[in-house]
Amino acid sequence: MRITIDARPAVDPRRTGIGMYTQALLWHLPPAMPEDRFLAWYLDVRQIGRSPRRFAGRAPNLREHATRIPSRVFGPVSSRIGVPRLEWLARGTDLLLATNYLPPPTQGPGIVLVVHDLAFDTMPETAPHHDQRWRRAFARRLRDAAAVIVPSEATRTDLLEHHPVEAARVHVVAHGTDAEAFTPASPIEVDELRARRGIDGPYVAFLGGLEPRKNLERLVEAFGLLEDRDVSLVIAGGAVRWAPAYASRVNAAIDALPPERRARVALLGYVDDVDRRTLLSGAEILAYPSLAEGFGFPVLEGFAANVPVLTSSTSSLPEVAGGAAMLVDPTDPAAIAAGLDELLHDQDLRNVLRASGTARVAGFTWQRCARETAAVLRLAAQHGR
Secondary structure (H helix, E strand, O other): OEEEEEOHHHHOOOOOHHHHHHHHHHHHHHHHOOOOEEEEEEEOOOOOOOOOOOOOOOOOOEEEEEEOOOHHHHHHHHHHHOOOOHHHHOOOOOEEEEOOOOOOOOOOOEEEEEOOOOHHHHOHHHOOOOOHHHHHHHHHHHHHOOEEEEOOHHHHHHHHHHOOOOHHHEEEOOOOOOHHHHOOOOHHHHHHHHHHHOOOOOEEEEEOOEOHHHOHHHHHHHHHOOOOOOOEEEEEOOEOOOOOOHHHHHHHHHHOOOHHHHOOEEEEEOOOHHHHHHHHHHOOEEEEOOOOOOOOHHHHHHHHOOOOEEEEOOOOHHHHHOOOOEEEOOOOHHHHHHHHHHHHHOHHHHHHHHHHHHHHHOOOOHHHHHHHHHHHHHHHHHHHO
16 A cells, blocks of 8 residues: 655644654654555755655655645645645555645545644634635545544544544544653753753743643733742743734733742743753643643653643543643633642652653553554555445
């Protein structure tokens, strides 16, 4: 079987969780299906004249193809007129794995859609980029897909509630995480990061893009209610394309804090993978009180870094945390503050959560994710015959 993977999220210079997921599948799915042939397809105009070498060589049954069209051109044109089609750009595909909801235009192979969350249905105000054209295209692709992959039972429930798709075609395949990449950094590495980023004393860390469903305004308000006045709040994440104005709302929430608390908030912007690991390693707590998540990578990253995690009691987050994190009502700043205070002042509880998190993250491997994804792809291929 010839399988094309939409690798566009993996080559984004500021990869989000979807980009991390796509890259991990490119590394682990071909070895899980050694009898099949894979093609990583993406857009790249920066290396015209060079052979694409982003993914080739990782597995003998994986090759790649870069289409030399800027993404800012390809997206609007393809969504409006349905060209260029994938089969014109990357020929010889039996099955397409659409890693980010919608595939590129195609009338050829069978399609397996990956639906990461249903925030555009459950919290439409957080997804203004999903306009009516996008929603119609999603409904059409969902209807025609040979199979649909979701990362959690919560997302499966949301999908079946909001869309008329057959339950048998929707498969839960939990994401993995590269736990080794988040093993605790050394104290020297943490001290270097602190000096470089101006972080003083103990701190609570948040990692994620600046968008409304991440609930940062309430986290900032909760920080202002903490009993411990020596702790800082470190926010690591950049503005996202679909919510560029949200950063100003976060800034307004910070400005509303008393001066002494405002001075202990650090906005780091986007951080790379190395600083992400080190930042987690030095944190007293990872705070991730998101309003809605299809999965929630930062929770597992916190577990892998041996950091106590506070997260939300809603959407997929209790499912992913599995009892290894403190759960709070994300709509209540006082509840978030109470949870943070309890963790900051209870060393025994922090140690219990560290141990529970280490055990929990061990089950979320990319090898398992790849094996389960391979099983869905084989079912989809049979469906298309």
